[in-house]
Amino acid sequence: MTTVPTEEESGSGVRVREAERADLLAVFHIEQEAFPQPWPFSAFERFLDEPGFLVAQVRDDADSRETATVGDDGRVVGYVVADVVPNHGESLGHIKDIAVAEACRGQGVGRRLLQQALTVLATENVASVKLEVRESNETAKRLYRGFGFEHHGRLPRYYSNGEDALVMVQEF
C-alpha cells in the first residue's frame, strides 16, 4: 500500500481543492481503476467549472517521496464530483462520483473528499443530498452512513451487470 501522509503526521498531507484541467488525466486513470463502467473523459471535462468537482492531492511540501504517484500531474489521489439539481422547487445535492486511488485507500482520503463536497453543497443551500451506490459496495455504504446518509430507495437493475443501486439521502 502507498502511504499518504496525514495532516498530523506531516504538517501538510493531502489537500482537497477544486479540480483543474491538468488533473483530468489522473482523475480518469483513477476512475478506470475503480469502476467496471468508468465515466468517459468527456464527462469529467463537463464538470470542470462545478464547485463540487474536487480532487485530493498530496501536498508539495509533504514528505511525499514514498507517497502516491497516481498520474503524471502531481499526485492526485482521489476526486469527487457533486452538483445541485432542482427538485420540486428545492435544491437537491447529488454526489455523482467519488473514488480514491487503490493504493491510497483506507487512509481517510475518501472521508476528506466527501466532507468537502458536502461543505460546498451546504453553501448552495441544498435541502438534502442524494447518491446512488451499488448494493454490494459495503465500503462505500459504510463511508456514507458515517456521514448520516440513510437508505431511501432502490433502483432495480441500475447497473449493466443487473445489480440494483441503493439510493441514500442525507437531510441537511
Ligand SMILES: CC(C)(COP(=O)(O)OP(=O)(O)OC[C@H]1O[C@@H](n2cnc3c(N)ncnc32)[C@H](O)[C@@H]1OP(=O)(O)O)[C@@H](O)C(=O)NCCC(=O)NCCS
Ligand atoms: C469508497 C472509497 C471512495 C472510500 O475511500 P477511502 O479513502 O478508502 O475511505 P476512507 O479511508 O476515508 O474511509 C472512510 C470510511 O469508509 C469506510 N471504509 C474505508 N475502507 C473500508 C474497508 N476496507 N472496509 C469497510 N469500510 C471501509 C469506513 O466507514 C471508513 O470510515 P472509518 O475509518 O471511520 O471506519 C474508496 O474505497 C474507493 O475509491 N472505492 C472504489 C470506488 C467506489 O466504490 N466509489 C463509491 C461509488 S458509490
